[in-house]
Amino acid sequence: MKTRAEAAVRRQPVNRRPAASTLRSSSRSRKGITRKLRQKRSRVNERPLPDLRSYWRAGRLAGNCSTIEADLVNQHALAAWHAYASDQPGLEQWEDAWQAGKAFMQGYARSSGYSPNLVPLSLRHTAAAVVCACNEERTLGQVLVQLKRLPLRDIVVVLNGTTDNSLERVLQQPGITLVYEPNRAGHDVGRALGAKMTDAETILFVDGDMVVPAEELAPFLFAVDRGEDVALNNLTSLLPPFAKQDEVSRIKAYLNHTLGRRELGSNSMTAVPHAVSRRMIETVKPASLAVPPKAQMLAIRHGLRVSAPSQVDVIRSNRLRPGNTGSNNDVARLILGDHLEALAAWLSSGGNDVQLRPLSRAEVAYRRNAR
Numbered sequence: 001m002k003t004r005a006e007a008a009v010r011r012q013p014v015n016r017r018p019a020a021s022t023l024r025s026s027s028r029s030r031k032g033i034t035r036k037l038r039q040k041r042s043r044v045n046e047r048p049l050p051d052l053r054s055y056w057r058a059g060r061l062a063g064n065c066s067t068i069e070a071d072l073v074n075q076h077a078l079a080a081w082h083a084y085a086s087d088q089p090g091l092e093q094w095e096d097a098w099q100a101g102k103a104f105m106q107g108y109a110r111s112s113g114y115s116p117n118l119v120p121l122s123l124r125h126t127a128a129a130v131v132c133a134c135n136e137e138r139t140l141g142q143v144l145v146q147l148k149r150l151p152l153r154d155i156v157v158v159l160n161g162t163t164d165n166s167l168e169r170v171l172q173q174p175g176i177t178l179v180y181e182p183n184r185a186g187h188d189v190g191r192a193l194g195a196k197m198t199d200a201e202t203i204l205f206v207d208g209d210m211v212v213p214a215e216e217l218a219p220f221l222f223a224v225d226r227g228e229d230v231a232l233n234n235l236t237s238l239l240p241p242f243a244k245q246d247e248v249s250r251i252k253a254y255l256n257h258t259l260g261r262r263e264l265g266s267n268s269m270t271a272v273p274h275a276v277s278r279r280m281i282e283t284v285k286p287a288s289l290a291v292p293p294k295a296q297m298l299a300i301r302h303g304l305r306v307s308a309p310s311q312v313d314v315i316r317s318n319r320l321r322p323g324n325t326g327s328n329n330d331v332a333r334l335i336l337g338d339h340l341e342a343l344a345a346w347l348s349s350g351g352n353d354v355q356l357r358p359l360s361r362a363e364v365a366y367r368r369n370a371r
Contacts, residue, residue: 059107125201128154130194133208219310234308
């Protein structure tokens with residue numbers, strides 16, 4: 001006969017270890033719940049996308065409004081896009097504005113029968129481009145073709161030290177402002193000269209030896225048009241680790257770090273394409289553009305907005321010349337000297353006490369071991 005105590009003991013549940021299949025099922029269940037929560041949070045944090053159908057319909061209506069001559073398609077489509085986009089909210093981000101513009105042009109092409117050869121870039125302020133070139137007859141014409149696909153008020157070409165047919169290539173292009181200097185002045189001085197030839201609110205700088213598609217140039221114009229003062233070419237992901245970088249990349253990063261902008265890495269105004277605002281030009285003065293690192297230092301020192309919004313791979317497409325190849329070449333020495341000048345100007349102006357503090361032992365060890 002069972003006693004009450006024995007019955008109570010036997011009724012107690014046995015604490016057995018759950019089977020492996022049960023553990024796996026529970027783990028999968030928890031992972032599934034976590035995944036759903038993450039997806040729900042991401043949906044909450046997502047920005048609402050513009051209604052591309054409305055932009056497509058607006059483009060189709062614009063293409064239907066009148067008979068368009070073939071040689072006026074770009075001009076008419078761009079004017080129609082600006083008129084429509086100026087009243088539309090939600091185009092503050094580049095991706096949103098880009099997708100909306102493409103939808104508009106697709107609708108325009110559907111109704112008009114013409115495909116506009118332009119970049120549907122909605123700018124609120126005037127924009128210009130400055131092209132510096134020396135003996136670039138093979139590429140200069142195509143550079144100008146791409147720039148004309150952008151909504152630019154001015155295109156300034158600065159030819160200096162040219163001995164080939166670059167001048168003839170420019171004269172064949174209508175609507176170009178030409179600055180001709182018979183002697184070799186260099187790209188940096190050319191940018192300073194070109195900046196004085198336009199009063200546009202945004203200025204894009206490119207070189208005559210690199211044909212960059214207009215679609216890749218547009219983000220730099222857009223960034224400055226929406227409030228940035230300096231939009232640099234973001235080359236960070238194209239560079240090797242610090243220990244394997246050359247002296248030019250290292251001194252670019254060192255200058256940014258000294259200025260308190262470590263997140264900029266080696267991104268610099270020495271690389272094209274980049275764009276600047278009229279406010280930046282007036283603050284640092286056009287002459288400072290002749291020494292790009294110094295101009296960048298002055299912009300940061302004055303509290304202007306400097307970012308690297310987009311990437312154009314100019315490392316692989318850079319034209320190799322006798323002066324920019326090999327260790328300790330002429331171009332490398334020039335860039336190093338420009339950065340030293342920028343650092344000297346920063347220090348002579350008082351610099352920043354926080355940035356001038358002595359390095360800790362851990363920081364010294366990190367830099368020594370990173371070699």
